[in-house]
Amino acid sequence: xxxxxxxxxxxxxxxxxxxxxxxxxxxxxxxxxxxxxxxxxxxxxxxxxxxxxxxxxxxxxxxxxxxxxxxxxxxxxxxxxxxxxxxxxxxxxxxxxxxxxxxxxxxxxxxxxxxxxxxxxxxxxxxxxxxxxxxxxxxxxxxxxxxxxxxxxxxxxxxxxxxxxxxxxxxxxxxxxxxxxxxxxxxxxxxxxxxxxxxxxxxxxxxxxx
Numbered sequence: 001x002x003x004x005x006x007x008x009x010x011x012x013x014x015x016x017x018x019x020x021x022x023x024x025x026x027x028x029x030x031x032x033x034x035x036x037x038x039x040x041x042x043x044x045x046x047x048x049x050x051x052x053x054x055x056x057x058x059x060x061x062x063x064x065x066x067x068x069x070x071x072x073x074x075x076x077x078x079x080x081x082x083x084x085x086x087x088x089x090x091x092x093x094x095x096x097x098x099x100x101x102x103x104x105x106x107x108x109x110x111x112x113x114x115x116x117x118x119x120x121x122x123x124x125x126x127x128x129x130x131x132x133x134x135x136x137x138x139x140x141x142x143x144x145x146x147x148x149x150x151x152x153x154x155x156x157x158x159x160x161x162x163x164x165x166x167x168x169x170x171x172x173x174x175x176x177x178x179x180x181x182x183x184x185x186x187x188x189x190x191x192x193x194x195x196x197x198x199x200x201x202x203x204x205x206x207x208x209x210x
Contacts, residue, residue, distance in 0.1 A: 007036050007188060010165070012043040012142045012154035013092060016065035018207040021096040022171045023153040028093065029180040036184070040088045042069040042135045043142055043152045064106045066135075067126035068095060071114070073134045074125035087117050101209040157191040164191035173208040 011027055013020050031038045046054065046062035054062060072091070076084045091113060098108040114120040125131050142154045145165025156165030166187075175183060190196045 008158045009036055009038045010041055010154075010156040010158070010163075011038055012041045012138070012152050012156075014043055014045045014062070014065045014152050015068045015092060015095050015099060016061040017045060017152055018100050018209075019170050020153040021100045022174055022207055022209070023155070023169055024092065024096060025174040026169070026171060026180050026183065027155070028089075029175070029177055030184045033177050033181055034184070038089065039085050040072075040092055041142070042072050042138050043154060044069050044132070044135050044139065045151055047132060047136060048139065048151065060106055066132075068092075068110065069135050070125045070128060070131035071119075071122050073131040073138075074122045074128075075119060077134065078122070079119075087119055090117060091119075100207075155187070157188050162194070164194065164196075166191070170203070172203075172205045173210070 009027060009031075011024065013024060015021075027036075027038055030036055044062070044066045046059075046066045049062070068091070072084075072088050075087060078084075079087070091110070094113045095108065095110050098104045098110075099106075102108075111120065111123055114123055142156075142165065143150065145156055145163070146154045146167045150167035152167075153169070154165055154167055155169070156163050169183065169187065
């Protein structure tokens with residue numbers, strides 16, 4: 001088994017995606033149990049899908065998510081990397097829990113969370129399209145690893161000097177600690193093969209946030 005100090009994970013996310021939220025709860029448990037370092041990186045589904053046309057039912061949520069990701073990009077530009085990542089992880093966890101698990105959706109006001117984290121000065125970045133540029137660069141790096149025809153979550157594992165990134169995992173529920181670690185070990189094992197590309201099956205159920 002690989003020790004925690006040997007592995008780091010890049011987790012690409014959009015706050016509005018329910019499947020990404022479930023995967024984020026998985027990787028948070030892995031980090032807590034194994035000590036694996038997680039870096040949270042922006043990937044906007046609005047930017048990704050805009051050329052294809054976005055159904056009205058999804059547009060507002062994606063716009064909300066992009067606003068959060070612009071704040072993340074602004075923090076990453078102004079703060080030390082470790083500090084920015086720590087705050088990003090906490091911000092995403094708080095927004096994700098409220099948006100998805102508590103069912104508040106876009107009605108959740110994250111400004112009080114920014115204030116509690118001491119980064120309320122970045123709130124105006126949510127409406128600043130200039131921050132889309134670093135978000136797009138982050139997305140380019142993700143798609144170089146996982147492919148153009150993907151969304152989020154995208155998880156990239158760095159081990160033994162190499163990095164492999166994949167779309168997924170797509171989970172229907174939040175795994176317990178033992179399950180989370182077992183899934184991670186399998187996931188990391190596939191990444192280390194280097195020649196592994198894809199596993200897929202149809203979704204058998206919707207997301208369960210319980």
